[in-house]
Amino acid sequence: EPEVTQTPSHQVTQMGQEVILRCVPISNHLYFYWYRQILGQKVEFLVSFYNNEISEKSEIFDDQFSVERPDGSNFTLKIRSTKLEDSAMYFCASSRLAGDPYEQYFGPGTRLTVT
Amino acid sequence: AQSVTQLDSQVPVFEEAPVELRCNYSSSVSVYLFWYVQYPNQGLQLLLKYLSGSTLVKSINGFEAEFNKSQTSFHLRKPSVHISDTAEYFCAVVRGGSEKLVFGKGTKLTVNP
Numbered sequence: 001e002p003e004v005t006q007t008p009s010h011q012v013t014q015m016g017q018e019v020i021l022r023c024v025p026i027s028n029h030l031y032f033y034w035y036r037q038i039l040g041q042k043v044e045f046l047v048s049f050y051n052n053e054i055s056e057k058s059e060i061f062d063d064q065f066s067v068e069r070p071d072g073s074n075f076t077l078k079i080r081s082t083k084l085e086d087s088a089m090y091f092c093a094s095s096r097l098a099g100d101p102y103e104q105y106f107g108p109g110t111r112l113t114v115t
Numbered sequence: 116a117q118s119v120t121q122l123d124s125q126v127p128v129f130e131e132a133p134v135e136l137r138c139n140y141s142s143s144v145s146v147y148l149f150w151y152v153q154y155p156n157q158g159l160q161l162l163l164k165y166l167s168g169s170t171l172v173k174s175i176n177g178f179e180a181e182f183n184k185s186q187t188s189f190h191l192r193k194p195s196v197h198i199s200d201t202a203e204y205f206c207a208v209v210r211g212g213s214e215k216l217v218f219g220k221g222t223k224l225t226v227n228p
Contacts, residue, residue, distance in 0.1 A: 004158065031214065042119075043159070043205065043218040056214050091158065104216060106151075106159035 002026045004107035006092050012113045013082055021077045021110045023092030032075045033093040033104060034067065036060075043091065049075065082114045117141055119206050121219035129227050130198055136191040136222045138180075138206030145211035148189040150180055153203045153221075162204070165189065176200075201226045 005024045013019050034046040047057040066078045089111050093104040118141045128134050147166050151159040163174040170182040180191045206219040
């Protein structure tokens with residue numbers, strides 16, 4: 001069964017460094033998402049992406065964050081200058097269509113630790 | 116803004132006992148409701164969803180949830196749980212016209228022998 005994959009599973013970085021989290025969505029999916037979960041808190045939406053553009057983003061997704069689909073398979077989340085409060089589990093998700101009744105398929109997550 | 120409340124952070128039960136995981140959401144004109152399950156070291160998997168029509172929706176592994184508009188609830192139930200149901204369960208809502216899933220804090224279900 002096709003699945004969303006994410007690398008790395010765990011990333012440790014120093015405050016102020018740039019990180020890139022990578023995701024390979026399911027191959028025939030057209031919508032891509034990033035969510036994050038700070039330890040002990042809710043899973044929060046960050047951004048959705050369609051047709052090489054951001055279609056929706058939350059107030060969390062400020063100028064420090066960017067997303068890209070550099071080729072036909074990868075979808076990346078970049079954090080330019082990490083802060084301690086960026087430590088969280090980051091989930092990538094994809095769906096065939098936004099109207100497909102919103103069935104989003106999630107990856108296993110990347111745990112980001114900022115020290 | 117939409118919000119989802121899962122009142123129980125942890126629910127321990129014995130195998131073959133019934134279970135109910137509670138979920139309430141803030142009211143909106145049109146919403147779509149979901150339950151996701153996360154097994155250890157895995158991603159979130161869709162368990163079941165309510166979009167329209169029958170208010171009772173069922174999953175293939177015996178879970179069911181009922182959309183109750185008047186009480187703004189979408190509680191998850193299973194009449195007899197198995198050890199393998201041990202996982203974290205997340206209730207989520209999407210407002211019509213948005214792509215953003217809004218999640219509750221999750222409920223850790225532990226099924227003991």
